[in-house]
Amino acid sequence: MQFARLFGIAPLGIGLTLLTFLWWPSSSIHAPPLVFKMFGSFMSIPFILIGGGILFGNLSPKNRLKSLAAELKELQEELEIDSEDSPRPTASGYQCSSCGATLDQTADVSPHGDVKCEHCGKWFNIHQS
Numbered sequence: 001m002q003f004a005r006l007f008g009i010a011p012l013g014i015g016l017t018l019l020t021f022l023w024w025p026s027s028s029i030h031a032p033p034l035v036f037k038m039f040g041s042f043m044s045i046p047f048i049l050i051g052g053g054i055l056f057g058n059l060s061p062k063n064r065l066k067s068l069a070a071e072l073k074e075l076q077e078e079l080e081i082d083s084e085d086s087p088r089p090t091a092s093g094y095q096c097s098s099c100g101a102t103l104d105q106t107a108d109v110s111p112h113g114d115v116k117c118e119h120c121g122k123w124f125n126i127h128q129s
Contacts, residue, residue: 004062005055012051015044097124 022032022040032040094103094115101119103126109115113127 008054015047
């Protein structure tokens, strides 16, 4: 049994103790009123659920860290796939529509194809020229 799961005993015990105290059959003189029984019961439900989830379920910190690490790895793989699917356009072989100068390999082309001519300084789109 993992040590981290033992931290679920405290909230589970608090919730169960409160429910037991409120609803255990006792003499009618010392029994709390129904309003307090209902309020206390609703207050004990989160303690029982969280404590039980940590002790018996998947809420333990170690399991949560493992699932977060797996999600992070999936996101990184997805980002790598997306970046390979949409390569950035290169500037080789394109000419400026204003002056006719050829763009070199170091020209910075936007994803939409807009580029600034290094010779005349005018903007044009490589997809429309």
